Amino acid sequence: MVALEAEVSVWRGDSGKTVCASVYEDIPGQELVPGDVITIPPYGTMMACDAVLITGNCIVNESMLTGESVPVTKTPLPNPPPTEGQDPCVYISEEHKRHTLFCGTQVIQTRYYGGEKVKAVVIRTGFVTAKGELVRSILFPKPMGFKFYQDAMRFLAVLAGLAVIGFSYSVYMMISFKAPVKEIILRALDMITVIVPPALPAAMTVGSVYAQRRLMKQGIFCISPPRINVSGKTKLVCFDKTGTLTEDGLDLWGVVPADMSVVKNAADLPRGALLAAMASCHSLTLIEGEMTGDPLDLKMFEATDWLLEEPGPDNTRFDILAPTVVKPVTADTFIMGASSQTPYEIGILRQFPFSSSLQRMSVITRTLGNRNMDVYLKGAPEMVASLCIKETVPPDFHTTLMRYTLQGFRVIAFAWKMLDTSIKFHHLQKIQRDQVETDLTFLGLMVMQNALKPETTPTIQQLREANIRTVMVTGDNMLTAVSVARNCRMVLSNDTVILVTANPPEEGQPAHITWTYSEHPTEDSVVQGQGQQPGKWDSGADMSEPLVEYDMSYQNIQIEEPEGTYHFAVSGKSFAVIRNHFPYLIPKMCVRGTVFARMSPNQKAQLVESLQDLGYCVAMCGDGANDCGALKTAHAGISLSEAEASVASPFTSKIPNIQCVPTVIREARAALVTSFGSFKYMALYSMVQFVSVITLYSIDSNLGDIQYLYIDLAITTSVALFMGWQEAYPKLVPQRPLGSLMAPVNLFSVVSQVVLMIAVQVGTFVYLKQQPWFVPLKPDPKSDNILCYETTVVFSVTSYLYIVLAAAFSKGRPYRRPLYTNYVFMMSLMILLGFSTLLLLHPFSPLAKFIELKVDMPFHFRLVLLAIVSAYCIIVFVIEDFVVTSQVLRKLFRLRKKLPKNRYKLLEKELAENPDWPPVGETTYAVGEKYQDSTHS
Ligand SMILES: Nc1ncnc2c1ncn2[C@@H]1O[C@H](COP(=O)(O)OP(=O)(O)OP(=O)(O)O)[C@@H](O)[C@H]1O
Structure with missing residues (x-):
């Protein structure tokens, strides 16, 4: 599941040979072990293990790992020379992510110089890899301390208690009827399966399973179904x-060089460090001829009107390394003007990739024909300014920055420095980031629209x-x-x-x-369109001041x-x-x-x-x-x-926008309501059957096999399957569904339904016994005593109860579409209702015989039973749709509850009551x- 079967080229180190010698063999991905040296093919490999890159560069799609679709460049693990007195540099997974190729990610392209192989050392295989983690998180999702599940466990404990009571009762009854031991054991065990329904876990998850499917149809994938129910309670x-x-691809608004006023079109920038920085300080790469990378970098580079060339096999102009080259579109632009023969090209020799925590990226480049190398850095303006020589940062840096950021522009700053000529190519791969990203010269700002x-x-x-x-x-x-x-x-x-x-x-x-x-930005703090120029870098702000401090100037705004x-x-x-x-x-x-x-x-x-x-x-x-x-x-x-x-x-x-958020919440709410409905239904179904069985055990009878089958399979299974088909309500409503089964409203619903159900069952049983034609069952120890009036009445009446309760617990608005829109479920309820009515009113002989029902009950008695279940149906719906949902009931329950349970509610109240804070x-x-x-x- 985790390892790939594709072949991987691995060096297994024949004794006496070196890595360079051609001793690579192709083996299936699952045979890799940590410590193997593998080679990464040039295009389109799916990693079969976690491996740390030791030579060459790789461009990788890590969306499986991070969700980020922009390809990332992986560089070889730095290998700084050991310094005396310091611990040797060790590989740390978290710290060296930029040098690690993760299992399951796709290496789009690799690059190395002079025909060398791109090599990596296997560090993890199987379930301990990144892909292994994904598989594990799907198989064993992180448990959420969600009340629903905790309450469900408590409820199960209550049911288990009832099962013990039922078990003891049935043993007692069977002994009193002098039943054989086998019968006693069977009936007592029956009682346990009746009270703790085996389908309960399935019924509880059915809501999330359907929600997961519906979400998938809408382009939203969920790897952890238990999170769906939890998400239904989203409050923030x-x-x-x-x-x-x-938008990700922000349009360039303009460039603000440190030494001149705004340039709207980056291509118009004079040739110099700022233009070179915009053209070279990025991690763009060509994949199948198309430029790919961070959308910000893309927009920036496109604005310069330059060209990017990836190294070809014969590209060795920049010494032994074959770097990415950027150059103006007009290829005949020469370094020293038309008289020179050296084209103006910049080779990107080393890249320190962008990091969110560092808020910057930098590159080391060399302009063709120059002896020295340059460092270009770009990043968050405050960060860039802090890395620059103080004197080079324009004094009104903060004012200018504020003018743009106040209007919501996204601002990136650039800096540059020339590397000492003593630093040679071979030093480059070993040079540390901190050594490079310091003592820079501030170049200017790039202002991007942030639509x-x-x-x-x-x-x-x-x-x-x-x-x-x-x-x-x-x-x-x-x-x-x-x-x-x-x-x-x-x-x-x-x-x-x-x-x-x-x-x-x-x-x-x-x-x-x-x-x-x-x-809000005031009239004069706003740069209005093209006409007005921003700050001219001439006021006296201190560079060491962080921007947030600078915001203090806001106090002056009236x-x-x-x-x-x-x-x-x-x-x-x-x-x-x-x-x-x-x-x-x-x-x-x-x-x-x-x-x-x-x-x-x-x-x-x-x-x-x-x-x-x-x-x-x-x-x-x-x-x-x-x-x-x-x-x-x-x-x-x-x-x-x-x-x-x-x-x-x-x-x-x-869906690449936030519209998916309400969709997830709506579906999650629907799933949560479905889970509650299914749970309540399952609980009531057990109770109904428990009461039926207790009643029948009292006369040494029981429900017949076919009767059990009809109730458990035809009714309950179709309910469990189709109840969740009810779709989410199309609108996100202000009220949130209940998250606890033990909430007073839920308890009221369950308890009132239990009382009502017992009343109907006991009532009809007593009513039967009062009938003049009624002949009580005479238990026969040799038979299972199923064909009798008592069982017929109990079965006929309860088969309605199951159907009515299923419909009543399938709540519609405000979290799900109304019940009637769940056509399959409605159809199945109708068929079951029709069939139960047929069995009650007119059980024709072969059918009655098959199901073991008495046929000789007077029709008017059957009609009375129908009237009773109809009245029951009305009361059930009144309770569920009016009483349980009524504000009066909620207020009544809230009377007891003096303080809100959630800390945030208490705090909100406290803050609202304290106007001085x-x-x-x-x-x-x-x-x-x-x-x-x-x-x-
Ligand atoms: N490709 C880049 N090169 C250099 N600096 C960048 C680059 N992308 C972003 N930055 C700078 O680093 C800062 C932090 O970036 P980060 O990706 O953490 O957040 P963000 O993209 O600004 O916002 P969000 O967290 O909302 O996605 C950015 O505000 C920006 O100033």
């Missing part, structure tokens, strides 16, 4: 921003109407995130955003938090008193400080936080955990590898990916070890 959805709420996907705003609105909170958790800039949150109406126009800026203890000052308003509610906007850095120094504020941040920006992948997962701790049932929707942790942690992780299933999350949606415009200090806070204006 976290969204990643880029690629999830906003919302058309489906985003309506979906957020839909979720708000359904009373489901939405939260943005992104790696992007805070102001960009706030702007996008406003645009997609996650934050409404009359709501206020409060920036929570937390600083760690420094220079004798304790850790502190400042609370400031963020507002805003009206807030009318609507307030939302916190917290950056990753502040989130970390709050967790460490103000942990008691985390719940409040979670309850009112709507924008979490510059969050690292780990912090995204921590946020989801904190939300779960407050009692929220959290869904997370994201598209990238940086969302993996959060997707796995959330109750309902929905990954937007082209992959059919990824280990990253229980749900994977091929948060202390906007003030600073909160962490005081002493206990972190009591004190607030100062």
Whole structure:
């Protein structure tokens, strides 16, 4: 299941030969063992094991692992020379992901120089590989502490208790009837199977199985069906921003070089470091002639109007290495103008791939004809600025950045440096990232449009109407995130955003938090279209200041008193400080936080955990590898990916926008309601049969085999199979389905139905005994005493009860379409009802004989029984459709419940009742070890 049968070329190390010698043999994938050296073929290999790359580069589609559809480049494991006194560098799976090829991922293309083979060392095989993890997570999904399942277990315990009572009762009765030992044992064991229905687990999962199928038809794959029921309780959805709420392929708005004003068309940039950075600092690659890679990189490169060439076998112009080459479209552009014979080409020699936690990527390049090599770096502006020589960063860097981010633009910064000529090619593969990404010269900004996907705003609105909170958790800039949150109406126009800026203890000052308003972009803070130029890099900001600090300037923006509610906007850095120094504020941040920006992948997962701790049932929707942790942690992780299933999350949606979120929640609610309905039905079915059997045992009778078969197979199996076919209601409604079987409303429903059912069974039995024509059964120890009036009445009446209860527990609105739309189920109920009526009113002889029914009961008596079950039917529906769902009953139950159970509800109440918190415009200090806070204006 995990290992592939395809052949793999492996070096098994014949003694006396070296790896270089051609001692490779082809063996099936499952025969690989850790330590094997394998070669990766040039195109389209599916990895059969986890292996660490030791030579060459690979371009891999890892969507199975991360959900991210953009191919990633894998580079060989660095092999720094051992330094004295330091431990040798060891392979750590988590740290060296960029050098690891994972089982089940597809190596689209490999590259190496001078005809060398691309080699990797096998590190894991079978179920311990990445694919093994996927298979394991499908086979053994992570158990969710969901109340429904816990309650189901408790309910089963109650049923088991009843079974013991029934068992003892039947033994007692059988002994009193002097039945043979075999009979006593059989009947007593019968009692246990009656009370604990074997089909119960199947009935409980049937809802999720059908929901899983329906989701698949809508392009949403689920690898963990138990999560479907849990997702029905979703109360809050976290969204990643880029690629999830906003378009992935962002259009370039313009470039802001450090030394000149805005250039709208990147191709118009003068030849120089910035243009070269845009052309070379990316991880694009050609796959079957088509340029592929990060959509941001694609847009950036396309804007330069340059060409990208992958190395061919004879491409050795850049010394022994054959790098990717970029050059202007006009091939005759020469380095020194038309007089020169050296074409202007840049070879990308080494790449330090983009990492979300580092917020940057860089490349080492060489321009053809130059002796030295260059480093180009691009990434989050604050990060890039912090790596640059202070003097090279324009003084009004923050103002300019703010102008763009305030409007929701996505901004990327560039930097550059020339490497010392002493660094030669052969040093390149060993050089460390930190050595390269430092002391850079700031080059400028690239401003990209950050358009919302058309489906985003309506979906957020839909979720708000359904009373489901939405939260943005992104790696992007805070102001960009706030702007996008406003645009997609996650934050409404009359709501206020409060920036929570937390600083760690420094220079004798304790850790502190400042609370400031963020507002819409004001007239003068907005760069209006093309006419107005942004900042000219000339004010006096300090580069070491983080941007969140800079946001303090917001205090100067005049805003009206807030009318609507307030939302916190917290950056990753502040989130970390709050967790460490103000942990008691985390719940409040979670309850009112709507924008979490510059969050690292780990912090995204921590946020989801904190939300779960407050009692929220959290869904997370994201598209990238940086969302993996959060997707796995959330109750309902929905990954937007082209992959059919990824280990990253229980749900994977091929619909590349957030519309899939309401779909998952609607289907999950339908599944949850189905599971509850099936469970209640199964419980009632046991009770009905339990009462029937107890009644019949009291006269030494029992239901006949065919009668059992009709009830268990024809009625109950069709109910269990078809009940779940009822589709999800097309609209997401504000109320959430109950998550606990032991909820008072559910208990009321079950108890009232049990009482009613006992009343009908006992009532009809007593009524039968009062009939003048009634002859009681005279138990015959030699026969099974089935053909009698008592059994006939009990069977005829109860067969209606099962059908009526099935219909009554198949709830329609507001979580599922009405019962009548479930045509197959309706049809089967009608057929069963018709057949039961035939057996009750007119059991013609051969049939009656086959089923072991008495035929000589007066017709008027049969009509009375029909009237009783009809009345029962009406009362059942009144209870289920009016009483159980009535607000009066809910209020009555709520009388007992003084405080809400979920912590987030308590906190929401507390915050709503405290208008003086948060202390906007003030600073909160962490005081002493206990972190009591004190607030100062
Ligand atoms: N290909 C890239 N090269 C260099 N820097 C990048 C690249 N992609 C993103 N960045 C920078 O790194 C930051 C963090 O990126 P990350 O992928 O974690 O989040 P994001 O894409 O901005 O947002 P989200 O978390 O909503 O997807 C980005 O805000 C951006 O400034």
